[in-house]
Amino acid sequence: MGNLGYGAYPTHPGEVIKDExxxxxxxxxxxxxxxxxxxxxxxxILNARRPLTAKTALMFxxxxxxxxxxxxYLQMKYNMQTARRDSSMxxxxxxxxxxxxxx
Numbered sequence: 291m292g293n294l295g296y297g298a299y300p301t302h303p304g305e306v307i308k309d310e311x312x313x314x315x316x317x318x319x320x321x322x323x324x325x326x327x328x329x330x331x332x333x334x335i336l337n338a339r340r341p342l343t344a345k346t347a348l349m350f351x352x353x354x355x356x357x358x359x360x361x362x363y364l365q366m367k368y369n370m371q372t373a374r375r376d377s378s379m380x381x382x383x384x385x386x387x388x389x390x391x392x393x
Contacts, residue, residue, distance in 0.1 A: 300371035302338035303347070303364040310354055311336075325349045341365060 311321055322332040327349070334340035342350075342365045347358035373379050 300368040301364055302368045303342045303361040304336040304338050304340075306361070306364060307350055307354070307356065308336040310356060314354075321353060325353050338368075341369070 311318065318332050318336060319329050322329045325332070327346075331340065331346075335342055335346065342361055344358070344362060347361045347365075350356055350361060351358040
């Protein structure tokens with residue numbers, strides 16, 4: 291299928307949330323406490339070391355009024371771009387395409 295127009299670097303939703311709280315002057319610790327999460331969980335999401343889940347997206351939406359579906363879309367795009375860059379996944383997809391071409 292070639293290049294489908296994906297950006298060079300995937301954007302993790304944590305980056306968007308981090309920018310949002312910095313703009314509002316909210317600390318990660320304050321955000322975590324308001325959401326009932328530990329600081330480490332929020333920090334890992336904001337630094338792209340943990341994926342956003344539907345539940346945490348809804349929690350961020352409630353806390354910051356950032357649409358959960360937009361955050362989940364970013365997470366899905368991030369996951370897809372990350373998977374596309376995985377060399378073992380690329381090899382597996384190549385093998386699947388060869389088999390499928392013969393069917």
